[in-house]
Amino acid sequence: MNKGTIKAIPKRIDILGRKYDIIFPYTFETGTTYAGMHDNCEMTIKLASNVNNTDIPIPFIHVVLMHEAMHGIVSILATEDTPEMPESVIDGFSLGLYQVIVDNNLYKGEIPKYLKVGGLTYEVTYPYDFVDENDASVAINNPCGKILLADIGVMDYKLRKLTFGICSAVYYVYCGGRNFSDLKINLEEGIYSTIRDNNLDKLFIKYSYKGMKNAGKKTR
Numbered sequence: 001m002n003k004g005t006i007k008a009i010p011k012r013i014d015i016l017g018r019k020y021d022i023i024f025p026y027t028f029e030t031g032t033t034y035a036g037m038h039d040n041c042e043m044t045i046k047l048a049s050n051v052n053n054t055d056i057p058i059p060f061i062h063v064v065l066m067h068e069a070m071h072g073i074v075s076i077l078a079t080e081d082t083p084e085m086p087e088s089v090i091d092g093f094s095l096g097l098y099q100v101i102v103d104n105n106l107y108k109g110e111i112p113k114y115l116k117v118g119g120l121t122y123e124v125t126y127p128y129d130f131v132d133e134n135d136a137s138v139a140i141n142n143p144c145g146k147i148l149l150a151d152i153g154v155m156d157y158k159l160r161k162l163t164f165g166i167c168s169a170v171y172y173v174y175c176g177g178r179n180f181s182d183l184k185i186n187l188e189e190g191i192y193s194t195i196r197d198n199n200l201d202k203l204f205i206k207y208s209y210k211g212m213k214n215a216g217k218k219t220r
């Protein structure tokens, strides 16, 4: 593992005000294929740099980081009414959010017109006027690939609402879910805050395949 890999992994992560130490590279017991672990009591996220003596590429470590951060978000936001969230759903969210962050121009202070989610492209209609519902600010129609977003509030508020659309689309495309609201948790609030507070979007893009291509251009 080279020094560049160490730099690509943050030392701490703030999840809704809880500050976790990231222990990297962490060596899990031999014979396991663990790549990461979230510990709510020790306030740590442990990340491996290799599995079975093979280095894990940085984007894959970032997906594991997202996965462990999701556990942290869920542990804070879940209520008695929240159904148990299976590992497969956490996996779907971490993979999906990673892809959406890397493939779209998100959180740049403007609302994107399109949103690539997996192999699908959603159309974002903004500003959308919710004529019948005064307080509505976002709506999503997954089977039709539409996200409707009202021009209400400051940009930070709108990006939070857009993140609701992103989460709903990721749940549909990556988790095989029908209605994001079935999860009964304001996951989008935790996801938006965690990405923004830790600049995960910039970090993921920098070390993504896209980032590598850009880095290559500069040196040529």
Ligand SMILES: [Zn+2]
Pocket: 067, 071, 087, 090
């Ligand atoms: Zn897990």
